[in-house]
Amino acid sequence: MFRSVARSAAGKHLLRRGYATESVPDRKVAVLGAAGGIGQPLALLMKLNPLVSRLALYDIANTPGVAADVNHVNTRSEVAGYVGEDQLKQALEGCDVVIIPAGVPRKPGMTRDDLFNINAGIVKGLCAAIAKYCPNALVNMISNPVNSTVPIAAEVFKKAGTYDEKKLFGVTTLDVVRAKTFYAGKAKANVADVNVPVVGGHAGITILPLFSQATPKANLPEEDIKALTKRTQDGGTEVVEAKAGKGSATLSMAYAGAIFADACLKGLNGVPDVVECSFVQSTVTELPFFASKVRLGKNGVEEVMGLGPLSDYEQAVTSVAIGVFTLAASSIGFAVVNRIAIP
Ligand SMILES: NC(=O)C1=CN([C@@H]2O[C@H](COP(=O)(O)OP(=O)(O)OC[C@H]3O[C@@H](n4cnc5c(N)ncnc54)[C@H](O)[C@@H]3O)[C@@H](O)[C@H]2O)C=CC1
Numbered sequence: 001m002f003r004s005v006a007r008s009a010a011g012k013h014l015l016r017r018g019y020a021t022e023s024v025p026d027r028k029v030a031v032l033g034a035a036g037g038i039g040q041p042l043a044l045l046m047k048l049n050p051l052v053s054r055l056a057l058y059d060i061a062n063t064p065g066v067a068a069d070v071n072h073v074n075t076r077s078e079v080a081g082y083v084g085e086d087q088l089k090q091a092l093e094g095c096d097v098v099i100i101p102a103g104v105p106r107k108p109g110m111t112r113d114d115l116f117n118i119n120a121g122i123v124k125g126l127c128a129a130i131a132k133y134c135p136n137a138l139v140n141m142i143s144n145p146v147n148s149t150v151p152i153a154a155e156v157f158k159k160a161g162t163y164d165e166k167k168l169f170g171v172t173t174l175d176v177v178r179a180k181t182f183y184a185g186k187a188k189a190n191v192a193d194v195n196v197p198v199v200g201g202h203a204g205i206t207i208l209p210l211f212s213q214a215t216p217k218a219n220l221p222e223e224d225i226k227a228l229t230k231r232t233q234d235g236g237t238e239v240v241e242a243k244a245g246k247g248s249a250t251l252s253m254a255y256a257g258a259i260f261a262d263a264c265l266k267g268l269n270g271v272p273d274v275v276e277c278s279f280v281q282s283t284v285t286e287l288p289f290f291a292s293k294v295r296l297g298k299n300g301v302e303e304v305m306g307l308g309p310l311s312d313y314e315q316a317v318t319s320v321a322i323g324v325f326t327l328a329a330s331s332i333g334f335a336v337v338n339r340i341a342i343p
């Protein structure tokens with residue numbers, strides 16, 4: 001449904017923000033896990049996004065308060081809070097984009113895989129509801145371990161007969177955000193001008209920043225590239241340790257999640273050349289899911305882009321990461337089939 005807002009206050013705001021269109025489509029976005037550490041700032045950032053007309057905030061507790069709070073912000077969207085499974089249907093119906101940061105975060109000493117048992121069950125339940133109530137929505141999976149929660153979501157959607165590989169995304173934008181920040185610091189570049197693709201997955205050495213393709217070019221020495229790569233791969237752990245038991249990245253993740261959801265909305269609205277890195281179904285390597293640059297369009301993924309030219313170092317770390325993935329894939333398969341009862 002299209003609603004002309006060009007002459008309204010919201011329309012003028014959109015024009016000022018560079019979203020110049022005669023009419024802006026109505027778009028409903030849901031955040032599942034909206035009362036959490038990521039969910040709350042992400043709810044605020046999505047409320048600030050002029051492309052959103054309805055914002056549904058769902059959690060198992062506390063969303064009425066978050067929704068009442070965020071709803072007073074002076075932007076276009078109407079915000080509603082939904083709490084508990086009974087209200088999941090209402091939260092999801094009519095959604096164009098569903099963002100999932102529901103699930104437990106890491107504590108120091110844990111890997112993302114340690115979250116699997118709890119988060120796989122949470123994601124499975126939420127995806128079953130998505131299949132039922134908004135099967136055409138783009139799903140932005142934030143819950144960890146992303147390398148496993150995305151294949152689990154795919155399995156749930158396949159069983160429900162709603163799977164569309166163009167509509168399922170593992171959100172790896174925080175890896176890109178970190179790679180840009182760290183590179184800008186080392187290259188003494190303005191971070192706003194920096195671009196760094198990050199491919200692979202979202203855990204330790206599966207996170208592969210491609211600094212050889214970073215712009216602006218800085219010709220950093222090999223040891224700097226190795227240090228930047230390691231820092232990007234360990235970025236999540238850096239935050240987990242600094243928070244010392246109080247969770248993992250929330251604010252930078254909300255920022256990254258908002259960037260990715262905005263890109264999805266722009267793609268849906270037909271904005272050309274919207275490209276972000278994401279963990280998607282892929283034929284770029286032999287692995288079924290892999291993060292790489294993805295062109296977003298009116299149906300979600302329009303093109304999964306290749307890796308481009310890799311340096312010798314990047315080729316070596318990519319081979320190692322693919323090995324790790326292949327090993328893990330057997331356990332993901334086992335988990336999906338045997339440990340998680342797919343409806
Ligand atoms: N993809 C990425 O780059 C990143 C992913 N994460 C992951 O995001 C997830 C959330 O992290 P935080 O927000 O810090 O955790 P949190 O514990 O602060 O919030 C999680 C929220 O999920 C809710 N929740 C639990 N079960 C639910 C269900 N069945 N339905 C709806 N909501 C449910 C909880 O009530 C809570 O409000 C974690 O798994 C974390 O590892 C965190 C940072 C980066």
Ligand SMILES: O=C([O-])CC(=O)C(=O)O
Nearest residue numbers: 106174235236237248249
């Ligand atoms: O490290 C974690 O557990 C959370 C996360 O995925 C990140 O910050 O990249």
